Amino acid sequence: MSGSWAPLVVLALLASAGNVAVDGGGPPHRNHGRFKAGPWKPAHATFYGGRNGSDTTAGACGYKDSVAEGYGLQTVAVSTALFNGGATCGACYEVRCTDSPDGCKAPGVSATPVTAPPLIVTATNLCPPNYHLPGDNGGWCNPPREHFDLTMPAYLQIAEEKAGIVPVSYRRVPCAKTGGIRYTINGNKYFNMVTVTNVGGAGDVAGLSVKGSKRVKWTPLSRNWGQVWQTGEDLTGESLTFRVMTGDHRRHTSWHVLPLDWQFGVTYQAPKNF
Template sequence: MALPLSVLLVSLLLLIAVPDIYATFHHGVHHAVGSRAHHRIVLPKHHRPKFKPGPWKQAHATFYEGGPGSFGGACGYDDVVREGYGLDSTAAVSNVLFNNGQACGACYEIKCINSPQFCKRGQQSLFVTATNQCPPNYYQSSDNGGWCNEPREHFDLAEPAFLKIAEYRGGIVPVQYRRVPCKKQGGIRFTITGNPYFNQVAVWNVGGAGDVVSLQVKGNKKLKWTPMKRSWGQKWETNAMLVGESLTFRVRASDGRYSTSWHIAPKNWQFGQTFEGKNFK
């Protein structure tokens, strides 16, 4: 028996509408799932929060004299004034803090405490960068001349820095200190020295945590991501062939954050040149 014309028309309309309804429903489900998947993808793989001040600790401080070049020896900074650290904000740190050169570039807030006779009244906090090592003196007791012997945490400040918080005649004063973020002008600097068969890169003006725990370099052609080895302080070396390639550097700080400076050295870079990359905030 033939169906009435009105029933046939309703059936045809349903056949047309159902695919659209299904497509709409499927798109909605796909969009929701896709949004979640996209959200996972865009999260930075190595996301870390910005470096924040650490806890206060106890230590002592002394001072030493010298020219700009003498304040960066063990860290590899050639001239702390030219490189922006300044004579009034640098410190040599004891072995416990120096940590085989890893502390180079770390920033500290220091206050003179518990010495009314030698701490300057109304003294503000002193902010310094670790730019050198205070070597131990095992011929003297750690409480009588061997100030930088293990396990003491000690700051041997540049004289201009010491005089901001204490009297010259104090000699050695008790302090409290904490790690703080490094605030730098401009980007991280990479100074390349060496020869075609041996490359050394000095890393300086690092913001955020300030200290560098690893450095990688990459070229634009043959050179893949290549780890560089710490030579001393913040000087890093590799035997990889870098000449003729534009160079990208990836810095990792002690707080786990990365900074990648893409192709900052052009293909025709020369030894002795300095290049500016992306800094930590």
């Protein structure tokens, strides 16, 4: 999804996948966060799914529909070395195609190395290893390789389809988000599964805690898989405040983002982000 999409379009997409409630009034909050871009590193990139991004909108991060949840098709399945057991889900990367005159899409006159325009994508899935093939010939996502399996629409922005696999350079970059962090609870009163989306700054979630309006103490949640977090606490009948910690140890608290009458399966959006 292009960062220029209006917030109302994002909310409309979310509404198509389920109900949406926005907590707080005033203009939408936009915050690029204080996360700083990391160093450039070498890797390789391939593509998966169809030309329209089919078969790429769900996966190992727990997102049900990355398009409806605001990530669009600018997404990537990362190799095990980058996935980090799901801790990297939501992180943003700048990826450049390099050193492939026949594979990279480069502006203007060809140069050496050939470098295409940058592409910024969000990690939303895992590219699983294939131990039946060597890492340099088909097992592109085998450890310890750092590899990006891009959606086909994203891949075609930087490389030619015929190339199949191209060398790239990449770096972690801040995630620029429109609107606040979003929370969706599924499950039941005895087992809650909380999905956290639209996280700015570092983009990933390293820790999540919740506090009900009738409680004094915070309850830490554990990672179930990807960016889906779980707790067995009965949270019904209370307004809920969530505290998110990203991988760079920054914290953000979404006060009373879920009202007293919150419902399972509804996405609630905080007024602020990192």
